[in-house]
Amino acid sequence: MISGEANYTSPEKQTLVLGTLAHFGVGIIFSFSYFLLWNWGIFRINFEDSVLIGAISGVVAIIVWKTYISLHFRPPVPPHTHYFFALFLAHIVFGIVSVNVFQLITDNPEMWYELQDQAKIISF
Numbered sequence: 510m511i512s513g514e515a516n517y518t519s520p521e522k523q524t525l526v527l528g529t530l531a532h533f534g535v536g537i538i539f540s541f542s543y544f545l546l547w548n549w550g551i552f553r554i555n556f557e558d559s560v561l562i563g564a565i566s567g568v569v570a571i572i573v574w575k576t577y578i579s580l581h582f583r584p585p586v587p588p589h590t591h592y593f594f595a596l597f598l599a600h601i602v603f604g605i606v607s608v609n610v611f612q613l614i615t616d617n618p619e620m621w622y623e624l625q626d627q628a629k630i631i632s633f
């Protein structure tokens with residue numbers, strides 16, 4: 510969809526790379542958002558909050574995809590109920606994994622402070 514290619518069943522290699530990079534970039538944005546929300550004290554690093562933030566991200570993803578599909582000039586026609594349910598569950602898993610990575614970072618505070626110090630050196 511991002512390349513405008515009409516062949517969804519066997520896309521070209523460049524299209525797969527472009528889609529993978531776009532998806533990876535969006536994942537980084539979501540992870541950074543989780544990080545900011547955690548630092549601002551809006552959510553805690555625990556299982557319940559990780560499921561909640563994953564569910565919220567899933568709802569956002571569903572809204573974005575529904576909008577994107579409705580506006581695209583040649584959208585694919587996936588079975589929407591199954592696709593959006595899988596999308597929702599995948600974001601819950603993503604939220605759980607992201608928060609567990611945050612927990613790994615906070616379990617070793619020396620590493621966390623070293624990363625902050627390095628970031629201060631790099632920033633202008």
